[in-house]
Amino acid sequence: MSYNVAVVGATGMVGRKFIEVLEERNFPIKTLYLFASKRSEGKTLKFKNCNIIVEELKEENIKNKKIDFALFSAGGDVSKAFAPIFAKYNALVIDNSSAWRMDPEVPLIVPEVNPEDIKDNKGIIANPNCSTIQAVVAIKPLYDKYGIKRIVYSTYQAVSGAGLQGYNDLIQGYEGVSPKKFSYPIAGNIIPHIDVFLDNRYTKEEMKMIDETKKIFHDEDLKITATTARVPVFYGHSESINVELKENFNDINEIFDLYKNTEGIKLKDDIDNLVYPMPVDCAGHDEVYVGRIRRDFSVESGLNLWVVADNIRKGAASNAIEIAEYIIKNK
Amino acid sequence: MSYNVAVVGATGMVGRKFIEVLEERNFPIKTLYLFASKRSEGKTLKFKNCNIIVEELKEENIKNKKIDFALFSAGGDVSKAFAPIFAKYNALVIDNSSAWRMDPEVPLIVPEVNPEDIKDNKGIIANPNCSTIQAVVAIKPLYDKYGIKRIVYSTYQAVSGAGLQGYNDLIQGYEGVSPKKFSYPIAGNIIPHIDVFLDNRYTKEEMKMIDETKKIFHDEDLKITATTARVPVFYGHSESINVELKENFNDINEIFDLYKNTEGIKLKDDIDNLVYPMPVDCAGHDEVYVGRIRRDFSVESGLNLWVVADNIRKGAASNAIEIAEYIIKNK
Numbered sequence: 283m284s285y286n287v288a289v290v291g292a293t294g295m296v297g298r299k300f301i302e303v304l305e306e307r308n309f310p311i312k313t314l315y316l317f318a319s320k321r322s323e324g325k326t327l328k329f330k331n332c333n334i335i336v337e338e339l340k341e342e343n344i345k346n347k348k349i350d351f352a353l354f355s356a357g358g359d360v361s362k363a364f365a366p367i368f369a370k371y372n373a374l375v376i377d378n379s380s381a382w383r384m385d386p387e388v389p390l391i392v393p394e395v396n397p398e399d400i401k402d403n404k405g406i407i408a409n410p411n412c413s414t415i416q417a418v419v420a421i422k423p424l425y426d427k428y429g430i431k432r433i434v435y436s437t438y439q440a441v442s443g444a445g446l447q448g449y450n451d452l453i454q455g456y457e458g459v460s461p462k463k464f465s466y467p468i469a470g471n472i473i474p475h476i477d478v479f480l481d482n483r484y485t486k487e488e489m490k491m492i493d494e495t496k497k498i499f500h501d502e503d504l505k506i507t508a509t510t511a512r513v514p515v516f517y518g519h520s521e522s523i524n525v526e527l528k529e530n531f532n533d534i535n536e537i538f539d540l541y542k543n544t545e546g547i548k549l550k551d552d553i554d555n556l557v558y559p560m561p562v563d564c565a566g567h568d569e570v571y572v573g574r575i576r577r578d579f580s581v582e583s584g585l586n587l588w589v590v591a592d593n594i595r596k597g598a599a600s601n602a603i604e605i606a607e608y609i610i611k612n613k
Numbered sequence: 614m615s616y617n618v619a620v621v622g623a624t625g626m627v628g629r630k631f632i633e634v635l636e637e638r639n640f641p642i643k644t645l646y647l648f649a650s651k652r653s654e655g656k657t658l659k660f661k662n663c664n665i666i667v668e669e670l671k672e673e674n675i676k677n678k679k680i681d682f683a684l685f686s687a688g689g690d691v692s693k694a695f696a697p698i699f700a701k702y703n704a705l706v707i708d709n710s711s712a713w714r715m716d717p718e719v720p721l722i723v724p725e726v727n728p729e730d731i732k733d734n735k736g737i738i739a740n741p742n743c744s745t746i747q748a749v750v751a752i753k754p755l756y757d758k759y760g761i762k763r764i765v766y767s768t769y770q771a772v773s774g775a776g777l778q779g780y781n782d783l784i785q786g787y788e789g790v791s792p793k794k795f796s797y798p799i800a801g802n803i804i805p806h807i808d809v810f811l812d813n814r815y816t817k818e819e820m821k822m823i824d825e826t827k828k829i830f831h832d833e834d835l836k837i838t839a840t841t842a843r844v845p846v847f848y849g850h851s852e853s854i855n856v857e858l859k860e861n862f863n864d865i866n867e868i869f870d871l872y873k874n875t876e877g878i879k880l881k882d883d884i885d886n887l888v889y890p891m892p893v894d895c896a897g898h899d900e901v902y903v904g905r906i907r908r909d910f911s912v913e914s915g916l917n918l919w920v921v922a923d924n925i926r927k928g929a930a931s932n933a934i935e936i937a938e939y940i941i942k943n944k
Contacts, residue, residue, distance in 0.1 A: 432911055432912070433911075434765045434855050434911075436767035436840075436853035436855075438769065438803050438842065438844065456787060465887050466887075466891060466893070467893060470845070470846050470847050470892070470893065471846060471891055471892050471893045472769050472844060472846060472851045472891060472892055472921075473891060474851070474853075474889050474890070474891070474904075474905050474919045475884075475887065475889060479884040479885070482907065482908075482910075483865070483884060483905075483906070483907035483908075484907060505911035505912065506911055507855060507909045507910065507911040507915065507917060509767075509853040509855075509905065509917055509919065511769065511851070511853070511919075513769065513803065513844055513845070514801070514844070514845045514846070515801050515802060515803060515845070516801050518803075520803045520805070520842070522767035522805075522840040522842070522853070524765045524767075524838060524840075524855075534814070553806075553810040553814060554810070556796050556797075556806065558805050558806060559805070560797060560802055560803060560804060560805070561801070561802050561803055562797070562798060562801065562802045573805075574805050574814075574840065575814070576813065576814035576815060577813075577814075578838040579813075579838065580763055580764075580765075580836035580837055580838040581763070581836065581838075584838065586838060586840055588805045588840065588842075590803075
């Protein structure tokens with residue numbers, strides 16, 4: 283069995299990664315369709331030795347293609363406008379923007395965490411925010427075994443999370459060129475500001491982490507706070523995660539054993555040999571790297587974790603494709 | 614009145630900054646003496662249009678100089694060996710290494726926070742760790758007004774904190790040269806490992822932040838945890854600080870008013886105009902920059918802060934010199 287797949291926003295950073303990961307994972311594709319804005323119409327992108335022509339995103343280009351899966355990464359406005367159109371023609375949309383994530387009708391999915399929610403979809407499934415995905419993969423085994431009282435997130439997010447121009451701002455920043463995507467130079471700097479500021483003084487990125495984590499665990503009572511910052515790293519978000527558990531663990535080895543046996547996680551914690559998760563190592567991989575695991579002695583049952591993942595792969599393209607794979611496998 | 618001042622470790626990054634800050638603040642110097650290891654003997658360094666010759670650090674070069682203040686930044690072993698010798702000849706040692714910080718006989722001082730402890734010195738005063746200094750300056754007004762239950766620190770620390778070679782590792786890292794100071798490339802990377810690992814799985818840097826904060830506030834019951842990470846930034850440590858207060862505040866403006874009126878702090882929090890603390894702005898300044906102030910809704914009385922300071926100035930040289938200035942002023 284193979285499927286007609288559309289990539290929407292094909293020329294962007296995540297769009298290109300969709301194409302690369304589809305090829306790499308040998309996703310069962312019948313025909314691959316690429317969509318972008320009118321500006322990119324006619325460009326060609328490579329997929330398995332074929333040059334595929336990018337089509338303009340408009341209804342008449344969608345309706346007769348019998349698309350099974352539409353992978354979206356074209357910004358919130360495009361998703362709002364076009365996801366329902368793809369759904370109308372019986373495609374299942376997996377959307378990487380924030381447009382649908384908090385919609386109660388739309389499941390927000392990380393396959394290792396809440397695949398059971400996929401069945402509630404009405405044609406649209408939302409991919410969580412990059413910083414949320416890796417966090418919830420790391421938290422899930424703790425949540426299931428001990429319960430979680432409270433989480434404090436502090437993030438160290440790569441520039442590629444801001445797309446091609448974010449990436450270029452860092453490269454060109456080293457040459458003294460002023461940034462175009464970021465409000466300030468990011469080379470040699472840390473910018474504690476991702477996405478817009480909200481009335482409660484948090485950034486939208488911080489509230490995404492808080493709200494999406496609660497939605498994915500179906501736990502409105504979960505206590506969470508977050509600080510998100512942009513760092514001069516190309517690929518790979520790092521997160522300092524402080525967790526207060528409901529039930530205590532006996533020994534830190536219990537936590538190690540838990541992570542050793544969790545799908546989608548690569549345990550990188552051998553401090554004697556200086557093994558811990560780092561962006562340069564995780565880039566190009568789909569696992570979430572977990573390390574620096576240690577008891578937090580400031581509360582009765584606390585843990586500190588250091589969690590790193592490739593923000594464009596597991597944080598975006600790979601997670602979306604894993605959702606599609608899960609659906610195919612469990613049909 | 615003027616004083617004989619010695620800089621020990623004069624050729625290092627902090628040593629050079631001592632000389633620069635002494636000149637800049639017009640510290641009342643009679644004679645400035647520069648000491649370093651035998652290797653640097655005979656080198657000259659500039660101070661106020663004079664070329665000062667670096668002398669080898671040995672007792673016979675110390676004993677007849679009637680040194681009033683000895684500013685040390687030459688590593689823990691040198692401090693252990695030579696601070697008592699300077700003290701024997703009636704110099705007051707202000708030491709930037711970790712050698713004496715946790716010694717119960719040695720006060721650990723940040724002038725804005727616990728200047729009253731200076732009087733207990735027996736010839737040696739310790740300068741806290743760079744990451745601790747800026748944190749306690751930011752926490753002090755909250756501690757005094759509301760009391761503090763618990764702190765969660767996550768740091769983003771500049772390479773200059775690892776000295777000249779740390780700095781060079783970042784510069785040369787962009788050209789693909791392997792690091793000499795750090796265990797892994799720091800250009801485009803985050804290394805969640807500063808100083809050595811301890812048996813409790815924390816790094817020594819993390820335990821410094823925890824233990825030194827408790828000592829400075831004379832509060833062994835303070836609950837603190839910390840994660841420290843090295844980031845590809847030249848100057849300026851950033852810290853995501855989550856604080857749980859003992860008493861609640863009414864309104865976030867109360868916290869703003871508090872910081873507006875605190876000596877040593879520069880409030881940088883005007884999110885409508887994208888004003889928040891960043892390393893590129895704080896470099897070259899002695900204040901601790903505080904911003905991103907917002908209520909932490911996950912606990913009854915919590916706050917998130919983003920705190921940035923120049924790690925070589927306020928985090929090291931300037932703090933030590935401010936200690937000496939305080940002593941002179943309060944004689």
